[in-house]
Structures are given as structure tokens and as C-alpha cells.
Amino acid sequence: MSDASLYIKNANIHMEEKTIENGGVMLEHGKITKIFVEGEKPASYPSRFKIIDGQGMHLLPGFLDGHIHGANGADVMDATEEALDTMASVLPAEGTTSFLATTITQSPENIAKALENVANYKNKDGQAEIVGVHLEGPFIEPSKKGAQPLKYIMEPNIATFDAWQKLSRNMIKTITMAPEHDPDGKFISHLAGKGINVSAGHTSANFADMKKAVSQGVRQVTHLCNAMSGIHHRDIGVVGAAFQLEELRAELIADGIHISPEMLQIIYNNVGSERLILITDAMRAKCMSPGDYELGGQPVKVTEDRAVLDDGTLAGSILKLIQGAQQMLRLDKVSIADVIEMAAVNPAKQIGVFDRKGSIAVGKDADVLLVDDKLNIHYTICRGTIAYEGGKN
């Protein structure tokens, strides 16, 4: 935990229910310890305090990326401490202060190694925090595999999941699976009973399957519109389920490529900020030059704006979460408060860490971003330590 103490003044403090104009926050021992309303200020500053002048900019809760495979050359499946360090140290530059280390469909041995590695990982000061694992696959529908390698796809298996969860020391918070492969709902109910965020993804479920899955405990949809049954006028599929069923929140890759800006607007208008979760689904080439990379053991070509397999299938993204937030802010009717809901509040609530993450409140972790009106990041603070200082990105 950080011993540094920070006082941020002259900022618009975006709290959950209100925004304090020209307010201040005190960050001590990694936590938010006091919030000052306009005109108020600390009686004195001990010498160890560093003061940041917010210059009328916005102070936001740090973002939580609930679906990210890699960045800056590293991937969770590398199963090394160094790979997780690389990700945790580069992500604050895009506003991410915590994330779920996300696995991909692979051999059971490789998944086990990645989980064990996360379980042994110790979060470090001045870096984003790994708050858990998102197990993407291997219990998915082959025809909707996207960039998940076909040969390792398995049928849902409670014993396998339990063994992995034990290995991860209960770090698995979210699982992406195909509900139609669990027709009696036993697997879903088992996971839901353990408090796992069960997310339907890489699935060809129809609307009736989704209604049933929700009654069994599915609460999320993985990268809405990608690798799932779309809206048909006789069966509205998984996409329609995300629109219609209030129990579901939906992940969104808002890079304008996985989903067009027009579709992002349609989704926003119909689902609303309270049920959307911005993610990156980024792979290792993020923050790197275009070139040849890999995902799940498969070759991936990366250009300026996207990552694709040999057959053209999108292979994760190279999106930075702040770019997704900026893309959403450019839509009609989206405010900074809405972006905060989609990138911080909802992802924290969805995996049960809202008691310490996801909003600016006394007692919560000091994960905050100082940004201008266009969401350019000037400071990212992770648990009370300055993790990134920049002008524009």
C-alpha cells in the first residue's frame, strides 16, 4: 500500500450521485480519505503531501477493464509474472486502474498455468490492480468461436471449472460461456451459486435459450454483437436478449470497428448507460507497432487500427479503454457521467468489488483519473500513487 499522500484541488469531482464543482480530495494510504466541497480545503498539509492543481478539470473514478487479454507485448496466457507486470504498468496510461486478467480457450494445462500465475501475482504500487480473472472459454459454441481456437473448445464441466477456480484461489470473477451447451442449467446454476458473473458469449443461443439462461443465473453478455446470434425479426437472439432483459448487463468493445458507430448509438439508445460495460478485449499488440503477433497460439496480423486472423476474423482489439470512452462520449446523449457509469461503476458492481472500486467516495481505493473535457488523461492514480502523468493521448 502506498505511503504517498496526495491532495487534488480545483477539480470537478464526479461522485456517484452528484458532481462537486471546484472541490478537492485527499488520498492517503491508498484510500480516498476526505472530499472537500467548493471553497473548503484542508486546515493544513503535512509536508509529505503532494498537491495537484486540477485546474478545473474532471476527477473521475479509475476505469475497470473486465475483459483484457494483453497489452504492450504481453498476454495473460504467457503465464509469467513479467507479463502481468507489463500489462499492469502500461494500462494506467489509458485510464485503467484495475482489470480482470482474461484467459482464452486453450489446452487445460495452459489455462491452469495462467490461473496459477494470476493466483501467485502480487499487485504493485503505481500500477493497475488485477482484481480477478475473466475465464473466456473453453465452454463455448464452435460455430461462434471468433478468435478462440477450435481444437480446445469443451463442453461445460463443473469439475473442471471447480479445479480451475481452486487453482486460481477464487480469482475467477467472470466466465464467458455458451448457455445452449448447458441445456439443463446445472453448470450455470452452479456458477451463479458461487457468485460468479456468468456471461453469455461465443454463443448461438436463441432468445428462448437466453430467457432460460437468465432464470438460471446468467447476468451478462460478452462483447455484445460479436460472436453471438444477432437480431432476427422472428428470433431476437442474444443481441435482442441484451436489449430486452433488464437482468443483463452487456460488454461493449467501443472501437468503432467491432461495432459501427451507428450501431453503438442504437445500442446506447436502447440499453442505456446503466446496463453497458466498456471493455477493450485487447490483445498483446496494443501499444506496439503494426506487425505479426499471436493470440491463443494463432498468428495474428495487426495494422494501425485492428488485429485479425488469417481469414480476416477480428482477433481481439488494440483498443485503449480511454479511446472507447471517448468514442462513446462523441455519441448523442452521452455525458461524462454516463461514461463513468459504463467504464467504472457497472464493471465494479458486476464483479462485486463496488465496495472498494468504481466510484469516488470516502473509504474507497484511491483510483482516480484527472481528465479534460475531451477525456484526455492528465493523471492516473492507482491506490494513491501517481501511475501515469500525461498531456494528451
Ligand SMILES: [Zn+2]
Ligand atoms: Zn471473445
